[in-house]
Amino acid sequence: MRHSIENVEATDKLQATGNLGPAVVQALLDAGFTVTALTRIDSKSSVLPGAKVHKTDYSSIETIAEAFKGQDAVVSTLATAALGQQQTIVDAAIKAGVKRFIPSEFGMDTTTIEGGAKKILGAKIALQGVLAKAAEENKGFSWTGISTGMFFDWGLKVGSIGFSLPTKTATIWDSGDEPFTGSNLAFIGQAIASVLKHPEETANKYIKVASFVTTQNEVLALLEEESGTKWTVVNKKTADSEKLGEEKLARGDYSAFGDFLKPLLFGDGIGAARKVGQLSNEELGLPKEDLKKTIKAALA
Ligand SMILES: NC(=O)c1ccc[n+]([C@@H]2O[C@H](COP(=O)([O-])OP(=O)(O)OC[C@H]3O[C@@H](n4cnc5c(N)ncnc54)[C@H](OP(=O)(O)O)[C@@H]3O)[C@@H](O)[C@H]2O)c1
Structure with a gap:
């Protein structure tokens, strides 16, 4: 069984390793999505069985866009230290006609965060502006930010x-x-799968969920x-x-x-x-x- 985003057969690309990645892959597979994982060429991590694997060096919009062709959604679970690379990934997603981008947020609400933590998570905050502008300028492109505590x-x-x-x-x-x-990892995976199954309700929004x-x-x-x-x-x-x-x-x-x-x-x-504030648990x-x-x- 495959679920759909805007009635198109849904497939997903994502960084599928690390702390959160495997739980996301598992939840998407469990929800019936076809999953392809992007992982670095020299990565030592292995991707869960059931997901296709696409190796990349994230070097250019063109090569990433090639990997994104035919995908409905991109979920980024990139490491905090690599968040600067997300802008290229967003550009590639737009070029490939991806419909929904879920950025690597999955923590405190970065729309309201203050102090030193705000400085450190600057790349997450900057990307929200990039995504909002991209959604305005590119018909069919949308995003959902997910804060999980x-x-x-x-x-x-x-x-x-x-x-x-x-x-x-x-x-x-x-x-x-x-x-x-706080949110358990499997629950975060389920939240992502549910966002992709509720494309209209979650389009161009920053939502909060918590276990x-x-x-x-x-x-x-x-x-x-x-x-x-x-x-x-x-x-x-x-x-x-x-x-x-x-x-x-x-x-x-x-x-x-x-x-x-x-x-x-x-x-x-x-x-x-x-x-x-208001959690989206019930709605999802x-x-x-x-x-x-x-x-x-x-x-x-
Ligand atoms: N709320 C919380 O308590 C909490 C805790 C931890 C993280 N987070 C957030 O959750 C998100 C995911 O974090 P995580 O801990 O799951 O990440 P992670 O395990 O540190 O890294 C995820 C993946 O990113 C890729 N990666 C690492 N360095 C890279 C680089 N320089 N260039 C390209 N790819 C690189 C690796 O994939 P490959 O090896 O497959 O290429 C890695 O497996 C982040 O936004 C982070 O801020 C939240």
Whole structure:
């Protein structure tokens, strides 16, 4: 079975490796899309079986456009460090007559982000302007930006939301009671597939989805309950994290992004989840996710 965008047989091109890519490929295959993955010529990553593979050096609009011929949609899951290349990919998509471009967003709402994080994600923000202009100027071309909050199940494993599973240590920022949004990788894949199945409702929009709205303290309580033990808690101040981020950025160290995220997500009173506003979960028919089950799976 194949689903369609604007009643045309749908196929998709995407970067299909890395942290998010495989979940996206899986969700698109599961939804019945024909998937072709773009991957670098010298990439060591492998693409999930079921997707076709197209090797590229991303060197010119023409060669990428050749790869995009006949595709209805392009989903970019390019690495943050490679986001500067997306402009060429957009130009190639337009040249090839692609109907929908989904840029590599998949994080905090970059339409409202502030401070040092905004500087680091400048390429994502700049591309939104490029896409809006391209949609105005090219009939048939459209885009959808998708903000997901933190990668949640991935973040639990790599420690990006403050928890170290191997050492059972929680780093709690400020009070730990500030609500933030997060999405599991498979859920993000499903959101992308659903956007492509709802082309009209999602055209030329920046939407937000999330598996959960939660707090660090709620996650900690569930981790303790599910692991059957008390965790070591380290309390930190988001103001200190922001300061550290500024120091790192001043010396050109972009790992500062992680430090800037702490106040934006966990800072007392910052209202990260409130600022996200209306989620599109329901409109996209996304499944209800279970926080406890996600935590149990991460611990297993
Ligand atoms: N919300 C969150 O918590 C969170 C966390 C992480 C990432 N993100 C966002 O999600 C998106 C995808 O991130 P990710 O972590 O999945 O990316 P990633 O794993 O770092 O990289 C994805 C793919 O990009 C390709 N790539 C890497 N460097 C490249 C280069 N210099 N030129 C061309 N291609 C390159 C590689 O594909 P090949 O090897 O196949 O060529 C790689 O597998 C980004 O926008 C990122 O900012 C969000």
